[in-house]
Amino acid sequence: MDKRNTNKRVGFYLILIVLMTAVLATACGRQDEQAEPGVQAEASKQAESAAPSAEVDPAPSTEAASEAPGGEARSYTHEFGTMEVTGAPERIVGVYLDDFLLALGVKPLTQTMYGTRPLPYLQDRVGDLPAISTGSINLELILQEKPELILLAYPAYAQEGRYEQFAKIAPTYVFSGEDGWKDTLKKVADVIGRPEQAEAWLNDYVGKAAEARESLKQVLGDETVMFIRFTRAERIQIYGGPSNFSADVLYGDLGLQPSKLIKEFAWGEDNSAPLISAEMIPDFDADHIFITYDKPGEDDAKEFKSHPLWKNVPAVQKGNLHEVEMFHWMNDGPIANSIKVDDVLKALLK
Structure with a gap:
């Protein structure tokens, strides 16, 4: 391929991403840092809204991921469309799903901010990961991280044509935001090819809660x-x-x-x-x-x-x-x- 044509194409896509980011920032403006965090369930309504010691296992190695079940493509249908994923992807962006991914042993590529503030209870696990504010999701940043999979916690993040923009970067799954956290954990685990990790976490949590009770x-x-x-x-x-x-x-x-x-x-x-x-x-x-x-x-x-x-x-x-x-x-x-x-x-x- 002609190098000049390649450069033109790269330039075109960069311009496109910048324009997409501007549109997304405007459309999401209503979800500013003054929105009430509930932080999962209340946001799902767009109305305002560990195991024994909350320890998290380290992310699985590339070798372990390659041995994970599900080598064939798995298809998932959600409110905004259908997407396919193969195996157990490791490079994942999870907008307001950081907690779930970390519980499953996956360190996401980015961390979700509440307005301009990080989630302090996850800081020892995410460190200085690139930050995404739900009030203005930076598509260019996500593109630079080269994700294999994008997970969006709530339909609000995908509305008004934004789903198509995410899907151009990587396969994208949008959660309804209406399920309880245990069902959501199972669904996240299924989509990313780690159902055993979800089962282990839930078994530990149920045992911990029963003992505490x-x-x-x-x-x-x-x-x-x-x-x-x-x-x-x-x-x-x-x-x-x-x-x-x-x-x-x-x-x-x-x-x-x-x-x-x-x-x-x-x-x-x-x-x-x-x-x-x-x-x-x-x-x-x-x-x-x-x-x-x-x-x-x-x-x-x-x-x-x-x-x-x-x-x-x-x-x-x-x-x-x-x-x-x-x-x-x-x-x-x-x-x-x-x-x-x-x-x-x-x-x-x-």
């Missing part, structure tokens, strides 16, 4: 628990269940008892997290309260923490107000949920 039952008995999130002054939320991504661990996996307030205001199948005001603090009736702050250093968060109404809350009087870190409590990945179990045990088994 029994220990908590012996210590707590019928004592109740609630979970609150402070985003900003006008966005204080209480989380219930049984299908909500944080309450899922508390009331499902760990078998803890929701308080009367939770059952009355936040118990439902729609993953709702009702907004409340600070005036409801005296109604916080749980024996133990878990609370997270999106930005604990902000003035309104400090004001909420020091609100005089807290002093009359029974859980506070007993020293049972437990502050937890937002990024993994508002995330529904397998590693995040395993760390939640660790947090609960640390707080309640004093």
